[in-house]
Amino acid sequence: MPYCPTCNQQFTDVSECPNCKTKLVDELPFQTRRSDDGTTWVEIASTANSDEAQLIQGFLEAEDIDAQIEHAETSMFPTTFGKLGDVRVFVPVEDEKRALELMKQREREWENLEDDDDTLVTDEGVAEVDENAEPE
Ligand SMILES: [Zn+2]
Known part of the structure; x- marks a missing residue:
């Protein structure tokens, strides 16, 4: 599940965060x-x-x-x-x-x-x- 490391939110069907435009990562960073x-x-x-x-x-x-x-x-x-x-x-x-x-x-x-x-x-x-x- 793609995940925004900045907003701590998961998203589907996007490659960058709709909120902050950070590139999504596949895993939780922490x-x-x-x-x-x-x-x-x-x-x-x-x-x-x-x-x-x-x-x-x-x-x-x-x-x-x-x-x-x-x-x-x-x-x-x-x-x-x-x-x-x-x-x-x-x-x-x-x-x-x-x-x-x-x-x-x-x-x-x-x-x-x-x-x-x-x-x-x-x-x-x-x-x-x-x-x-x-x-x-
Ligand atoms: Zn974000």
Whole structure:
């Protein structure tokens, strides 16, 4: 079933999303899980280490989203997946859209931070930041 990775919707008989014109893909880009209590969990992020996953989990929990971390090596689920990373972050499906939105915002904020990384505009113009300076 063709699927729009941007809108999280499935369509029939079209090759691009009627809403956003994204080319449809055949598979869901993220893994889903169903836990014993009937909650469907959707993978929202895949990271190479648990530190990053815990940052994401903390970030989402601060927004009242119940995030779960799955380590591939300790997973109770079959590990037939796992090309992007070893640690996955899951959220309940009803929070997926909000969580994805928050993740996008978070990435944008990081990009903005990176833009400011190396140079500093002062009255004298653009000055190099002293990378060896001690943090305050
Ligand atoms: Zn779409």
